[in-house]
Amino acid sequence: MRAAxxxxxxxxxxxxxxxxxxxSFQVQRGQIVGLLGPSGCGKSTLMRALVGVQQNxxxxxxxxxxxxxxxxxRRRVSYMTxxxxxxxxxxxxxxxxxxxxxxxxxxxxxxxxLEEVGLQxxxxxxxxxxxxxxxxxxSLAVALLGEPELLVLDEPTVGLDPxxxxxxxxxxxxxxxxxxxxxVSSHVMEEASExxxxxxxxxxxLIADDGEEQLLARTSTNNITxxxxxxxxxxxxxxxxxxx
Amino acid sequence: xxxxxxxxxxQRSVLIATAARVLSQLRHDGRSVALILGAPVLLLGxxxxxxxxxxxxxxxxxxxxxxxxxxxxxxxxxxxxxLRERSGGTLERLVTMPMSKIDFLGGYGLAFGVAAVLxxxxxxxxxxxxxxxxxxxxxxxxxxxxxxxxxxxxxxGLFASAFASTEFQAVQMLPxxxxxxxxxxxxxxxxxxMPQLLEWISTVLPMTYSVDAMKQLxxxxxxxxEVWRDIGVLVGFIFAxxxxxxxxxxxxxx
Numbered sequence: 001m002r003a004a005x006x007x008x009x010x011x012x013x014x015x016x017x018x019x020x021x022x023x024s025f026q027v028q029r030g031q032i033v034g035l036l037g038p039s040g041c042g043k044s045t046l047m048r049a050l051v052g053v054q055q056n057x058x059x060x061x062x063x064x065x066x067x068x069x070x071x072x073x074r075r076r077v078s079y080m081t082x083x084x085x086x087x088x089x090x091x092x093x094x095x096x097x098x099x100x101x102x103x104x105x106x107x108x109x110x111x112x113x114l115e116e117v118g119l120q121x122x123x124x125x126x127x128x129x130x131x132x133x134x135x136x137x138x139s140l141a142v143a144l145l146g147e148p149e150l151l152v153l154d155e156p157t158v159g160l161d162p163x164x165x166x167x168x169x170x171x172x173x174x175x176x177x178x179x180x181x182x183x184v185s186s187h188v189m190e191e192a193s194e195x196x197x198x199x200x201x202x203x204x205x206l207i208a209d210d211g212e213e214q215l216l217a218r219t220s221t222n223n224i225t226x227x228x229x230x231x232x233x234x235x236x237x238x239x240x241x242x243x244x
Numbered sequence: 245x246x247x248x249x250x251x252x253x254x255q256r257s258v259l260i261a262t263a264a265r266v267l268s269q270l271r272h273d274g275r276s277v278a279l280i281l282g283a284p285v286l287l288l289g290x291x292x293x294x295x296x297x298x299x300x301x302x303x304x305x306x307x308x309x310x311x312x313x314x315x316x317x318x319x320x321x322x323x324x325x326x327l328r329e330r331s332g333g334t335l336e337r338l339v340t341m342p343m344s345k346i347d348f349l350g351g352y353g354l355a356f357g358v359a360a361v362l363x364x365x366x367x368x369x370x371x372x373x374x375x376x377x378x379x380x381x382x383x384x385x386x387x388x389x390x391x392x393x394x395x396x397x398x399x400x401g402l403f404a405s406a407f408a409s410t411e412f413q414a415v416q417m418l419p420x421x422x423x424x425x426x427x428x429x430x431x432x433x434x435x436x437x438m439p440q441l442l443e444w445i446s447t448v449l450p451m452t453y454s455v456d457a458m459k460q461l462x463x464x465x466x467x468x469x470e471v472w473r474d475i476g477v478l479v480g481f482i483f484a485x486x487x488x489x490x491x492x493x494x495x496x497x498x
Contacts, residue, residue, distance in 0.1 A: 014498055015498065053495060053496055054496060055494075055496040055497055074340065074342040075341075079340045081333045081336060081337060083333050084333075085336065086334065087265070089269045089273055090272065091272075099341070101258065104342065142337070146341075
Protein backbone atom coordinates (compact mmCIF):
# COMPACT_ATOMS: atom_id res chain seq x y z
CA MET A 1 0.00 0.00 0.00
CA ARG A 2 1.17 3.56 -0.72
CA ALA A 3 2.45 5.65 2.17
CA ALA A 4 -0.18 7.66 4.03
CA UNK A 5 1.89 10.81 3.63
CA UNK A 6 4.65 11.40 1.11
CA UNK A 7 6.31 14.78 1.33
CA UNK A 8 9.34 15.64 -0.74
CA UNK A 9 11.20 18.91 -0.79
CA UNK A 10 8.12 20.76 0.43
CA UNK A 11 8.34 24.53 0.75
CA UNK A 12 5.72 27.08 1.66
CA UNK A 13 5.87 30.80 0.98
CA UNK A 14 3.80 32.98 3.27
CA UNK A 15 3.73 36.75 3.24
CA UNK A 16 6.86 36.82 1.04
CA UNK A 17 8.75 34.66 3.52
CA UNK A 18 9.64 30.98 3.29
CA UNK A 19 8.04 29.53 6.43
CA UNK A 20 8.58 25.87 5.59
CA UNK A 21 11.61 24.76 3.61
CA UNK A 22 12.98 21.55 2.16
CA UNK A 23 10.79 19.16 4.13
CA SER A 24 10.93 15.51 3.13
CA PHE A 25 9.38 12.60 5.00
CA GLN A 26 7.09 9.63 4.54
CA VAL A 27 4.55 8.27 6.98
CA GLN A 28 3.38 4.64 6.81
CA ARG A 29 -0.23 3.78 7.46
CA GLY A 30 -1.22 3.05 11.04
CA GLN A 31 1.54 5.20 12.50
CA ILE A 32 1.11 7.91 15.09
CA VAL A 33 3.50 10.68 14.20
CA GLY A 34 4.12 13.51 16.61
CA LEU A 35 4.99 16.87 15.13
CA LEU A 36 6.89 18.79 17.76
CA GLY A 37 8.47 22.17 17.85
CA PRO A 38 8.07 25.63 19.32
CA SER A 39 5.20 27.91 18.41
CA GLY A 40 5.82 29.52 15.02
CA CYS A 41 8.10 26.76 13.71
CA GLY A 42 5.83 25.88 10.79
CA LYS A 43 3.87 22.95 12.26
CA SER A 44 0.47 24.40 11.43
CA THR A 45 1.58 25.49 7.97
CA LEU A 46 2.79 21.95 7.22
CA MET A 47 -0.54 20.55 8.41
CA ARG A 48 -2.48 23.04 6.30
CA ALA A 49 -0.41 21.97 3.28
CA LEU A 50 -1.25 18.31 3.98
CA VAL A 51 -4.99 18.96 4.07
CA GLY A 52 -4.78 21.17 0.99
CA VAL A 53 -5.80 24.56 2.33
CA GLN A 54 -2.38 26.21 2.21
CA GLN A 55 -1.49 28.49 -0.67
CA ASN A 56 1.94 28.71 -2.33
CA UNK A 57 3.09 25.16 -1.68
CA UNK A 58 5.91 23.80 -3.83
CA UNK A 59 7.45 20.33 -3.96
CA UNK A 60 5.66 17.00 -3.65
CA UNK A 61 2.86 16.69 -1.13
CA UNK A 62 0.91 13.45 -1.53
CA UNK A 63 -1.64 12.08 0.87
CA UNK A 64 -3.02 8.50 0.65
CA UNK A 65 -1.47 8.22 -2.81
CA UNK A 66 -2.95 11.38 -4.35
CA UNK A 67 -1.94 15.07 -4.27
CA UNK A 68 -2.94 16.81 -1.03
CA UNK A 69 -6.25 18.60 -1.32
CA UNK A 70 -7.66 16.28 -4.01
CA UNK A 71 -11.43 16.01 -4.01
CA UNK A 72 -11.25 12.27 -3.34
CA UNK A 73 -9.62 12.98 0.03
CA ARG A 74 -12.48 15.00 1.50
CA ARG A 75 -13.95 11.98 3.26
CA ARG A 76 -10.68 10.16 3.86
CA VAL A 77 -8.70 12.91 5.61
CA SER A 78 -9.91 14.90 8.55
CA TYR A 79 -8.41 18.03 9.94
CA MET A 80 -8.63 19.72 13.28
CA THR A 81 -7.39 23.30 13.27
CA UNK A 82 -5.48 24.82 16.14
CA UNK A 83 -8.35 27.01 17.33
CA UNK A 84 -11.59 25.18 17.97
CA UNK A 85 -13.32 25.59 14.61
CA UNK A 86 -16.88 24.94 15.62
CA UNK A 87 -19.92 27.21 15.81
CA UNK A 88 -19.98 28.84 19.24
CA UNK A 89 -23.63 29.85 18.92
CA UNK A 90 -24.79 26.25 18.43
CA UNK A 91 -25.01 23.45 20.96
CA UNK A 92 -22.47 20.63 20.95
CA UNK A 93 -24.97 18.23 19.37
CA UNK A 94 -26.11 20.76 16.77
CA UNK A 95 -22.49 21.25 15.72
CA UNK A 96 -21.88 17.54 15.38
CA UNK A 97 -25.14 16.89 13.58
CA UNK A 98 -24.35 19.60 11.05
CA UNK A 99 -20.85 18.30 10.29
CA UNK A 100 -22.25 14.76 10.17
CA UNK A 101 -24.73 15.92 7.51
CA UNK A 102 -21.90 17.51 5.49
CA UNK A 103 -19.82 14.32 5.75
CA UNK A 104 -22.83 12.15 5.04
CA UNK A 105 -22.46 10.01 8.17
CA UNK A 106 -25.26 8.84 10.43
CA UNK A 107 -26.36 10.20 13.80
CA UNK A 108 -25.02 7.09 15.52
CA UNK A 109 -21.55 8.50 14.86
CA UNK A 110 -22.55 11.68 16.73
CA UNK A 111 -23.35 9.73 19.92
CA UNK A 112 -20.19 7.70 19.55
CA UNK A 113 -17.77 10.61 19.17
CA LEU A 114 -19.47 12.49 22.02
CA GLU A 115 -18.60 9.55 24.23
CA GLU A 116 -15.06 9.36 22.87
CA VAL A 117 -14.27 12.95 23.80
CA GLY A 118 -16.22 12.80 27.08
CA LEU A 119 -18.83 15.43 26.33
CA GLN A 120 -22.10 13.56 26.94
CA UNK A 121 -23.08 15.78 29.88
CA UNK A 122 -22.44 18.98 27.90
CA UNK A 123 -24.08 17.78 24.70
CA UNK A 124 -26.97 20.23 24.90
CA UNK A 125 -24.85 23.19 26.03
CA UNK A 126 -24.04 26.05 23.72
CA UNK A 127 -20.38 25.93 22.75
CA UNK A 128 -20.04 29.57 23.88
CA UNK A 129 -20.85 28.39 27.43
CA UNK A 130 -18.01 25.84 27.41
CA UNK A 131 -14.41 26.26 28.53
CA UNK A 132 -11.54 26.44 26.05
CA UNK A 133 -10.60 22.81 26.64
CA UNK A 134 -14.18 21.66 26.17
CA UNK A 135 -14.46 23.64 22.93
CA UNK A 136 -11.32 21.90 21.71
CA UNK A 137 -12.95 18.57 22.44
CA UNK A 138 -15.98 19.53 20.37
CA SER A 139 -13.60 20.37 17.56
CA LEU A 140 -11.82 17.04 18.00
CA ALA A 141 -15.15 15.22 18.00
CA VAL A 142 -15.89 16.74 14.59
CA ALA A 143 -12.53 15.46 13.32
CA LEU A 144 -13.40 11.94 14.49
CA LEU A 145 -16.89 11.94 12.96
CA GLY A 146 -16.18 10.72 9.46
CA GLU A 147 -14.02 7.67 10.24
CA PRO A 148 -11.10 9.07 8.24
CA GLU A 149 -8.00 7.16 7.14
CA LEU A 150 -5.72 10.05 8.04
CA LEU A 151 -6.24 12.41 10.96
CA VAL A 152 -4.34 15.69 10.95
CA LEU A 153 -4.70 17.15 14.41
CA ASP A 154 -3.22 20.52 15.29
CA GLU A 155 -2.66 20.65 19.05
CA PRO A 156 -5.61 18.43 19.98
CA THR A 157 -4.65 18.06 23.63
CA VAL A 158 -4.37 21.76 24.55
CA GLY A 159 -6.35 22.56 27.68
CA LEU A 160 -7.16 18.95 28.57
CA ASP A 161 -6.84 17.58 32.05
CA PRO A 162 -4.34 14.72 32.45
CA UNK A 163 -7.06 12.05 32.66
CA UNK A 164 -8.68 13.11 29.42
CA UNK A 165 -5.32 13.53 27.78
CA UNK A 166 -4.45 9.94 28.68
CA UNK A 167 -7.84 8.68 27.45
CA UNK A 168 -7.45 10.56 24.22
CA UNK A 169 -4.02 9.11 23.50
CA UNK A 170 -5.47 5.67 24.21
CA UNK A 171 -8.17 6.49 21.68
CA UNK A 172 -5.54 7.56 19.13
CA UNK A 173 -3.73 4.27 19.77
CA UNK A 174 -6.92 2.27 19.12
CA UNK A 175 -7.45 4.16 15.85
CA UNK A 176 -3.86 3.48 14.80
CA UNK A 177 -4.25 -0.23 15.53
CA UNK A 178 -7.14 -0.23 13.03
CA UNK A 179 -4.79 1.22 10.40
CA UNK A 180 -5.69 4.89 10.79
CA UNK A 181 -2.72 7.22 10.42
CA UNK A 182 -2.42 10.15 12.80
CA UNK A 183 -0.30 13.24 12.51
CA VAL A 184 -0.54 15.09 15.80
CA SER A 185 1.17 18.36 16.57
CA SER A 186 2.02 19.53 20.02
CA HIS A 187 4.26 22.03 21.68
CA VAL A 188 4.23 19.84 24.78
CA MET A 189 7.42 17.87 24.23
CA GLU A 190 6.42 15.19 26.74
CA GLU A 191 3.64 13.98 24.47
CA ALA A 192 6.36 12.55 22.24
CA SER A 193 6.36 9.38 24.32
CA GLU A 194 2.87 8.61 23.00
CA UNK A 195 3.98 8.62 19.37
CA UNK A 196 5.54 5.94 17.20
CA UNK A 197 7.74 8.51 15.63
CA UNK A 198 8.62 12.15 16.18
CA UNK A 199 9.24 14.89 13.69
CA UNK A 200 10.90 17.86 15.31
CA UNK A 201 10.64 21.19 13.53
CA UNK A 202 12.38 24.47 14.07
CA UNK A 203 12.34 27.58 11.88
CA UNK A 204 10.43 25.76 9.13
CA UNK A 205 12.88 22.89 8.89
CA LEU A 206 12.92 19.32 10.08
CA ILE A 207 15.70 18.91 12.63
CA ALA A 208 14.89 15.34 13.69
CA ASP A 209 12.83 12.41 12.45
CA ASP A 210 13.09 9.44 14.76
CA GLY A 211 11.48 7.31 17.46
CA GLU A 212 11.60 8.74 20.99
CA GLU A 213 14.13 6.20 22.27
CA GLN A 214 16.49 6.65 19.34
CA LEU A 215 16.22 10.39 19.70
CA LEU A 216 17.07 10.29 23.38
CA ALA A 217 19.94 7.88 22.73
CA ARG A 218 21.31 9.96 19.89
CA THR A 219 21.29 13.14 21.98
CA SER A 220 22.33 11.39 25.21
CA THR A 221 19.42 12.92 27.08
CA ASN A 222 16.56 11.48 29.11
CA ASN A 223 13.72 13.73 28.09
CA ILE A 224 12.53 15.24 24.87
CA THR A 225 12.86 18.86 26.00
CA UNK A 226 16.58 18.35 26.62
CA UNK A 227 16.87 16.40 23.39
CA UNK A 228 15.30 19.34 21.58
CA UNK A 229 17.84 21.73 23.09
CA UNK A 230 20.71 19.49 22.03
CA UNK A 231 19.26 19.24 18.53
CA UNK A 232 18.93 23.03 18.30
CA UNK A 233 22.56 23.45 19.32
CA UNK A 234 23.68 20.88 16.75
CA UNK A 235 21.55 22.57 14.14
CA UNK A 236 23.00 25.99 14.95
CA UNK A 237 26.52 24.57 14.84
CA UNK A 238 25.86 23.11 11.40
CA UNK A 239 24.46 26.39 10.16
CA UNK A 240 27.42 28.40 11.37
CA UNK A 241 30.02 26.22 9.60
CA UNK A 242 30.51 27.77 6.15
CA UNK A 243 30.61 25.02 3.52
CA UNK A 244 32.66 22.67 5.67
CA UNK B 245 -14.06 23.30 -3.23
CA UNK B 246 -15.21 20.00 -4.58
CA UNK B 247 -16.59 19.52 -8.04
CA UNK B 248 -20.06 18.14 -7.73
CA UNK B 249 -19.72 14.51 -8.61
CA UNK B 250 -22.19 12.87 -6.21
CA UNK B 251 -25.83 12.54 -6.98
CA UNK B 252 -27.67 15.86 -6.86
CA UNK B 253 -30.05 14.85 -4.07
CA UNK B 254 -27.22 14.18 -1.65
CA GLN B 255 -25.69 17.53 -2.60
CA ARG B 256 -28.90 19.43 -1.98
CA SER B 257 -29.13 17.84 1.45
CA VAL B 258 -25.85 19.52 2.39
CA LEU B 259 -27.23 22.86 1.18
CA ILE B 260 -30.36 22.39 3.26
CA ALA B 261 -28.37 21.23 6.29
CA THR B 262 -26.28 24.40 5.95
CA ALA B 263 -29.38 26.60 5.77
CA ALA B 264 -30.86 24.83 8.81
CA ARG B 265 -27.60 25.29 10.68
CA VAL B 266 -27.46 29.04 9.92
CA LEU B 267 -31.07 29.40 11.09
CA SER B 268 -30.28 27.46 14.29
CA GLN B 269 -27.41 29.86 14.93
CA LEU B 270 -29.85 32.76 14.53
CA ARG B 271 -32.39 31.09 16.78
CA HIS B 272 -29.85 30.96 19.61
CA ASP B 273 -29.21 34.66 19.12
CA GLY B 274 -32.42 36.40 20.20
CA ARG B 275 -31.04 39.90 19.76
CA SER B 276 -30.19 39.33 16.12
CA VAL B 277 -33.65 37.93 15.47
CA ALA B 278 -35.17 40.97 17.17
CA LEU B 279 -32.95 43.25 15.09
CA ILE B 280 -33.75 41.55 11.80
CA LEU B 281 -37.50 41.35 12.33
CA GLY B 282 -38.08 44.42 14.48
CA ALA B 283 -35.75 47.15 13.28
CA PRO B 284 -37.42 47.93 9.92
CA VAL B 285 -40.81 48.09 11.65
CA LEU B 286 -39.51 50.48 14.30
CA LEU B 287 -37.82 52.67 11.70
CA LEU B 288 -40.90 52.84 9.48
CA GLY B 289 -43.11 53.52 12.49
CA UNK B 290 -40.78 56.33 13.49
CA UNK B 291 -40.88 57.72 9.96
CA UNK B 292 -44.67 57.72 9.88
CA UNK B 293 -44.71 59.53 13.22
CA UNK B 294 -42.12 62.10 12.03
CA UNK B 295 -44.26 62.81 8.96
CA UNK B 296 -47.63 62.62 10.74
CA UNK B 297 -48.06 66.41 10.57
CA UNK B 298 -47.81 66.45 6.76
CA UNK B 299 -50.66 64.54 5.12
CA UNK B 300 -49.65 62.34 2.17
CA UNK B 301 -45.88 62.67 2.67
CA UNK B 302 -45.52 59.26 4.37
CA UNK B 303 -47.23 57.70 1.34
CA UNK B 304 -44.33 59.01 -0.79
CA UNK B 305 -41.52 58.07 1.57
CA UNK B 306 -42.89 54.98 3.29
CA UNK B 307 -42.73 52.72 0.26
CA UNK B 308 -39.25 53.93 -0.75
CA UNK B 309 -37.78 53.24 2.67
CA UNK B 310 -39.68 49.96 2.98
CA UNK B 311 -37.31 48.88 0.23
CA UNK B 312 -34.15 50.49 1.56
CA UNK B 313 -34.26 49.47 5.25
CA UNK B 314 -34.37 45.67 4.69
CA UNK B 315 -31.50 46.00 2.20
CA UNK B 316 -29.29 47.80 4.74
CA UNK B 317 -30.13 45.48 7.63
CA UNK B 318 -29.75 42.20 5.77
CA UNK B 319 -26.47 43.44 4.34
CA UNK B 320 -25.01 44.04 7.80
CA UNK B 321 -26.33 40.81 9.29
CA UNK B 322 -25.16 38.62 6.41
CA UNK B 323 -21.73 40.17 5.98
CA UNK B 324 -20.89 39.84 9.67
CA UNK B 325 -22.22 36.26 9.87
CA UNK B 326 -20.21 35.05 6.88
CA LEU B 327 -17.15 36.93 8.03
CA ARG B 328 -17.32 35.00 11.29
CA GLU B 329 -17.38 31.80 9.30
CA ARG B 330 -14.31 32.86 7.36
CA SER B 331 -12.31 34.10 10.34
CA GLY B 332 -13.46 31.50 12.89
CA GLY B 333 -11.85 28.56 11.08
CA THR B 334 -15.12 26.79 10.36
CA LEU B 335 -14.97 27.66 6.66
CA GLU B 336 -11.44 26.25 6.49
CA ARG B 337 -12.74 23.09 8.09
CA LEU B 338 -15.69 22.88 5.70
CA VAL B 339 -13.51 23.19 2.60
CA THR B 340 -11.64 20.05 3.67
CA MET B 341 -15.00 18.24 3.73
CA PRO B 342 -17.22 17.11 0.86
CA MET B 343 -18.98 20.45 0.43
CA SER B 344 -19.36 22.52 -2.73
CA LYS B 345 -19.51 26.29 -3.06
CA ILE B 346 -23.13 25.98 -4.07
CA ASP B 347 -23.92 24.19 -0.80
CA PHE B 348 -22.20 26.87 1.22
CA LEU B 349 -23.46 30.01 -0.48
CA GLY B 350 -26.80 28.47 -1.28
CA GLY B 351 -27.23 27.45 2.34
CA TYR B 352 -26.50 30.97 3.53
CA GLY B 353 -28.63 32.49 0.80
CA LEU B 354 -31.55 30.22 1.67
CA ALA B 355 -31.33 30.78 5.43
CA PHE B 356 -30.99 34.55 5.26
CA GLY B 357 -33.47 34.55 2.40
CA VAL B 358 -36.04 33.04 4.76
CA ALA B 359 -35.16 35.68 7.36
CA ALA B 360 -35.30 38.39 4.70
CA VAL B 361 -38.73 37.32 3.49
CA LEU B 362 -40.09 37.25 7.05
CA UNK B 363 -38.58 40.65 7.72
CA UNK B 364 -40.05 42.19 4.58
CA UNK B 365 -43.45 40.61 5.20
CA UNK B 366 -43.67 41.83 8.80
CA UNK B 367 -42.45 45.32 7.89
CA UNK B 368 -44.89 45.55 4.98
CA UNK B 369 -47.82 44.22 6.99
CA UNK B 370 -47.40 46.79 9.73
CA UNK B 371 -46.57 49.65 7.38
CA UNK B 372 -49.80 49.14 5.48
CA UNK B 373 -52.10 48.25 8.39
CA UNK B 374 -50.84 50.26 11.37
CA UNK B 375 -48.82 53.12 9.88
CA UNK B 376 -51.45 53.61 7.18
CA UNK B 377 -49.35 53.62 4.04
CA UNK B 378 -51.55 53.97 0.97
CA UNK B 379 -50.24 53.40 -2.51
CA UNK B 380 -51.78 53.21 -5.96
CA UNK B 381 -50.49 49.79 -6.98
CA UNK B 382 -51.45 46.40 -5.46
CA UNK B 383 -49.92 45.91 -2.00
CA UNK B 384 -48.37 42.60 -3.09
CA UNK B 385 -46.14 44.33 -5.63
CA UNK B 386 -44.59 46.54 -2.95
CA UNK B 387 -44.08 43.51 -0.71
CA UNK B 388 -42.32 41.74 -3.59
CA UNK B 389 -39.91 44.65 -4.07
CA UNK B 390 -39.23 44.75 -0.32
CA UNK B 391 -38.44 41.02 -0.32
CA UNK B 392 -36.14 41.39 -3.34
CA UNK B 393 -34.32 44.22 -1.58
CA UNK B 394 -33.76 42.11 1.50
CA UNK B 395 -32.42 39.30 -0.71
CA UNK B 396 -30.19 41.80 -2.49
CA UNK B 397 -28.81 42.87 0.89
CA UNK B 398 -28.08 39.23 1.69
CA UNK B 399 -26.26 38.47 -1.56
CA UNK B 400 -24.30 41.74 -1.42
CA GLY B 401 -23.38 40.97 2.19
CA LEU B 402 -22.10 37.49 1.23
CA PHE B 403 -19.91 39.08 -1.41
CA ALA B 404 -18.70 42.02 0.68
CA SER B 405 -17.60 39.84 3.60
CA ALA B 406 -14.72 38.60 1.43
CA PHE B 407 -13.15 42.07 1.52
CA ALA B 408 -13.22 42.47 5.27
CA SER B 409 -10.88 40.70 7.64
CA THR B 410 -12.52 41.85 10.86
CA GLU B 411 -16.08 42.50 11.97
CA PHE B 412 -15.10 46.12 12.41
CA GLN B 413 -14.22 46.34 8.72
CA ALA B 414 -17.35 44.43 7.74
CA VAL B 415 -19.53 47.05 9.40
CA GLN B 416 -17.60 49.77 7.60
CA MET B 417 -18.66 48.23 4.30
CA LEU B 418 -22.08 49.76 4.93
CA PRO B 419 -20.95 53.39 4.51
CA UNK B 420 -18.58 52.30 1.72
CA UNK B 421 -20.95 50.25 -0.39
CA UNK B 422 -24.49 51.22 0.53
CA UNK B 423 -24.59 54.87 1.57
CA UNK B 424 -23.24 56.11 -1.79
CA UNK B 425 -26.02 54.09 -3.43
CA UNK B 426 -28.50 55.76 -1.11
CA UNK B 427 -27.31 59.20 -2.27
CA UNK B 428 -27.34 58.26 -5.94
CA UNK B 429 -30.46 56.09 -6.16
CA UNK B 430 -32.91 58.92 -6.70
CA UNK B 431 -34.35 59.32 -3.22
CA UNK B 432 -32.53 62.58 -2.47
CA UNK B 433 -32.89 63.95 -5.97
CA UNK B 434 -34.26 62.34 -9.17
CA UNK B 435 -31.47 60.66 -11.10
CA UNK B 436 -32.43 62.61 -14.24
CA UNK B 437 -31.59 65.89 -12.49
CA MET B 438 -28.11 64.77 -11.46
CA PRO B 439 -24.90 65.69 -13.31
CA GLN B 440 -24.48 63.36 -16.30
CA LEU B 441 -21.63 61.36 -14.76
CA LEU B 442 -23.58 60.67 -11.57
CA GLU B 443 -26.64 59.68 -13.57
CA TRP B 444 -24.53 57.13 -15.46
CA ILE B 445 -23.12 55.78 -12.22
CA SER B 446 -26.61 55.48 -10.76
CA THR B 447 -27.65 53.20 -13.62
CA VAL B 448 -25.19 50.50 -12.55
CA LEU B 449 -26.20 50.56 -8.88
CA PRO B 450 -28.89 48.12 -7.73
CA MET B 451 -30.60 50.43 -5.25
CA THR B 452 -31.53 52.78 -8.10
CA TYR B 453 -33.80 50.08 -9.52
CA SER B 454 -35.51 49.24 -6.26
CA VAL B 455 -36.23 52.90 -5.58
CA ASP B 456 -37.44 53.43 -9.14
CA ALA B 457 -39.80 50.48 -8.81
CA MET B 458 -41.17 51.73 -5.50
CA LYS B 459 -41.66 55.23 -6.93
CA GLN B 460 -43.62 53.80 -9.85
CA LEU B 461 -45.79 51.70 -7.55
CA UNK B 462 -46.73 54.64 -5.35
CA UNK B 463 -48.14 56.58 -8.32
CA UNK B 464 -49.24 53.96 -10.89
CA UNK B 465 -52.26 51.84 -10.14
CA UNK B 466 -50.82 48.82 -11.92
CA UNK B 467 -47.47 47.12 -12.27
CA UNK B 468 -45.99 48.74 -15.37
CA UNK B 469 -43.42 47.36 -17.77
CA GLU B 470 -40.83 49.64 -16.20
CA VAL B 471 -41.47 48.01 -12.81
CA TRP B 472 -41.06 44.56 -14.35
CA ARG B 473 -37.77 45.72 -15.86
CA ASP B 474 -36.65 46.92 -12.41
CA ILE B 475 -37.61 43.57 -10.91
CA GLY B 476 -35.63 41.76 -13.58
CA VAL B 477 -32.57 43.95 -12.94
CA LEU B 478 -32.83 43.36 -9.17
CA VAL B 479 -33.01 39.58 -9.63
CA GLY B 480 -30.01 39.84 -11.94
CA PHE B 481 -28.02 41.75 -9.31
CA ILE B 482 -28.94 39.19 -6.63
CA PHE B 483 -27.54 36.32 -8.69
CA ALA B 484 -24.56 38.36 -9.88
CA UNK B 485 -23.50 39.10 -6.29
CA UNK B 486 -24.01 35.45 -5.31
CA UNK B 487 -21.76 34.41 -8.20
CA UNK B 488 -19.21 37.07 -7.23
CA UNK B 489 -19.37 35.73 -3.66
CA UNK B 490 -18.65 32.23 -4.97
CA UNK B 491 -15.56 33.48 -6.79
CA UNK B 492 -14.17 34.84 -3.52
CA UNK B 493 -14.43 31.46 -1.76
CA UNK B 494 -11.01 29.91 -2.06
CA UNK B 495 -10.00 26.49 -0.82
CA UNK B 496 -6.40 27.48 -0.41
CA UNK B 497 -5.59 30.60 1.58
CA UNK B 498 -2.27 32.20 2.55
